[in-house]
Amino acid sequence: MxxxxxxxxxxxxxxxxxxxxxxxxxxxxxxxxxxxxxxxxxxxxxxxxxxxxxxxxxxxxxxxxxxxxxxxxxxxxxxxxxxxxxxxxxxxxxxxxxxxxxxxxxxxxxxxxxxxxxxxxxxxxxxxxxxxxxxxxxxxxxxxxxxxxxxxxxxxxxxxxxxxxxxxxxxxxxxxxxxxxxxxxxxxxxxxxxxxxxxxxxxxxxxxxxxxxxxxxxxxxxxxxxxxxxxxxxxxxxxxxxxxxxxxxxxxxxxxxxxxxxxxxxxxxxxxxxxxxxxxxxxLHRYSAFPFVQRTLHLADLMIGSALWNVKQSGLEKQQAVQEKLAQLACYRETINAHLTAAISLAEPSPGGLLMPNQSLLYTGRVMALSQLPAMMHIARELCGGQICITPDAATFADPDVAPWLEKFYSINDNWVADDRRKLLAFARDLLNSDYAGHRLTFQLFAQSPPFAQLAAVYRNFDFDGPLGLVKAAAGLSDNVDGDAA
CATH class of the missing domain: 2.40.110.10 (Butyryl-CoA Dehydrogenase, subunit A, domain 2)
Structure with a gap:
């Protein structure tokens, strides 16, 4: 059907x-x-x-x-x-x-x-x-x-x-x-x-x-x-x-x-x-948080790709400072990936007989992905450089009176010509710096509940009994101590 x-x-x-x-x-x-x-x-x-x-x-x-x-x-x-x-x-x-x-x-x-x-x-x-x-x-x-x-x-x-x-x-x-x-x-x-x-x-x-x-x-x-x-x-x-x-x-x-x-x-x-x-x-988000966080993983891939292509274009990918920032983006991406993968691997039966992603891992993954997103976007901006906010539009690149100058100053070598440079900078600008990019970042506060509600979901689903039991035994607390989580 x-x-x-x-x-x-x-x-x-x-x-x-x-x-x-x-x-x-x-x-x-x-x-x-x-x-x-x-x-x-x-x-x-x-x-x-x-x-x-x-x-x-x-x-x-x-x-x-x-x-x-x-x-x-x-x-x-x-x-x-x-x-x-x-x-x-x-x-x-x-x-x-x-x-x-x-x-x-x-x-x-x-x-x-x-x-x-x-x-x-x-x-x-x-x-x-x-x-x-x-x-x-x-x-x-x-x-x-x-x-x-x-x-x-x-x-x-x-x-x-x-x-x-x-x-x-x-x-x-x-x-x-x-x-x-x-x-x-x-x-x-x-x-x-x-x-x-x-x-x-x-x-x-x-x-x-x-x-x-x-x-x-x-x-x-x-x-x-x-x-x-x-x-x-x-x-x-x-x-x-x-x-x-x-x-x-x-x-x-x-x-x-x-x-x-x-x-x-x-x-x-x-x-x-x-x-x-x-x-x-x-x-509400017992299941729906999974594809939502998966989309943030895809956004991380777009940020990494935009930043890495830019430093490759400009010949900066061998610099240690650049590699460190790319590594930060990679850690962010893989942390999201790890939460999603583990949430499936340790999935739990639901009250209705379905299989739900591990709730603690899913909700903590969501908090991590969204709370760190603004900082990761800024790292990607740094790696893309200031040209994403000053590059002329496509119509200017096509204008015969100025096109030769833009061809001269935006071409890097035989492999990276001005048109490809402009396309990459335009994409990165729209991903990270445009009105649309700002809207999408603010949208995260609307789409899957505000941060306080996301943290409340973590609190409700994290198993506090494990840490409580661990410290009770390690500190030698008496059996009279209430072991229930707060």
Whole structure:
């Protein structure tokens, strides 16, 4: 049931209301700011059909005999995770850049809810059945699935009920068909996706057992009452020759407004149940953190490649100071790689019978990868040198009046001519120094929770009992000492 790229494009031509640059978008699949990233997602669908890549991107279901996407397969074995990792690597290599919100890194949040079916059954057994049905549908039909959990929030010193209640998405009424919700969410890729797992932002519900804000559901992105108010994209702002990444892999975020949107009962995953909401917040990235950290590994490779090509061009790769900085980048890259590899090798059974990456190793790997990213980007900038911020654009290099001078001063030898030098500097600038690069760095604070939440996940999943027991024995503490972790 794997879709083609063109079938995906047609699926988002459903009359949805998308706004960008002060105007309503007529065709999101063909709009200049959305088209490049829509084409990337379409390309992923087409890779599942291409003879050379089909086996890496898909598997044959033994029961139905149908080909399904590796990305959506429920992970039950280490090989499943190795296959998923290989598929993401293939996509990123083919894309020639890092794309984050293309589905494989968000479907895992649904797997976390699959693990919480006993919690869902406490409030209504229908909800547990809904999650199983939606996962089966995702496997079978391969929709472009994204995630929605960040609300505008408003004045955070106040409870939602003490200000405009729409600052957090909430249920306003029930109908025979389902629930009606009002509010807004920020979502990456929302304007060009098929469905979203929508859930609350709140992590601490206090003593509340019931709340209209404790709601989770699968959202049809073409549902009546939705409005997509998108940020201005980077694609098309400047020529692709000067900003290749911004024009190829920019992922547009949107404020998704829910103007009394009805959610059918069969799409509701939990409702008014704060324990279910707390569970999903605490386990949200149990699986999805893996492909997210894998993308940071790919970003590290792009930084190393850009820096190393630059020092090779300029003949500096033999200098010890340069080699030391390259080694720092390599250590950063391999530390991410080690966490990912170990998380699979020491994978753990989940409460729902799936196989989840080792949680302590996965979450500590995420913290390390993202907390060190700004420093690693700066090292890569140093190795690329100041020319990434002063080099003229491609049009100037092509101008006959000045081209000879640029050819003279940007050519290094017979192997490294001015055009290749310009291309490398333009790529490095867009990776490390452009508006797009700054946006992507800030995006890390949004995409997988802020640093404090990432550290909280580490705290919840690290085994403190081992160090406590070790010191208890080494220091000769009495048996009366409480050995439970804090």
């Amino acid at each position: 794997i879709r083609t790229g063109d079938e995906y494009r047609e699926s988002i031509r459903d009359g949805r209301e998308v706004w960008v640059d002060g105007e309503r978008v007529k065709d999101v699949a063909d709009h200049p700011m959305f088209k490049p990233i829509v084409d990337v997602r379409a390309r992923i669908y087409d890779l599942a059909h291409a003879e050379a890549t089909q086996d890496a991107m898909t598997y044959v279901d033994p029961d139905s005999g149908e080909r399904n996407a590796v990305a959506n397969k429920l992970p039950r074995t280490q090989q499943d995770w190795l296959d998923k990792r290989a598929a993401v690597d293939l996509v990123l290599d083919d894309t020639r850049g890092v794309v984050t919100r293309v589905g494989d890194e968000t479907i895992g949040e649904m797997w976390s809810l699959f693990d919480g079916q006993d919690v869902l059954n406490e409030v209504d057994p229908r909800f547990s059945e809904n999650i199983r049905r939606h996962l089966e549908r995702s496997i079978r039909e391969d929709p472009f699935h994204v995630s929605a959990n960040t609300d505008p929030k408003g004045d955070r010193s106040k409870a939602p009920q003490d200000q405009d209640p729409d600052m957090l998405l909430h249920v306003v009424k029930e109908t025979d068909n389902g629930i009606v919700v009002r509010g807004a969410k920020y979502e990456t890729a929302a304007a060009y996706s098929n469905q979203a797992f929508t859930k609350p932002t709140i992590a601490n519900w206090g003593n509340s057992e019931l709340s209209d804000y404790a709601v989770g559901f699968v959202l049809d992105m073409g549902a009546p009452g939705l409005k997509y108010i998108s940020r201005n994209g980077f694609a098309g702002r400047a020529p692709a020759a000067d900003y290749p990444l911004a024009n190829r892999v920019d992922e547009v975020e949107s404020l998704v407004v829910f103007d009394d949107v009805e959610i059918p009962w069969e799409d509701v995953l939990f409702y008014r149940h704060t324990r279910a909401a707390t569970f999903i917040r605490s386990t």
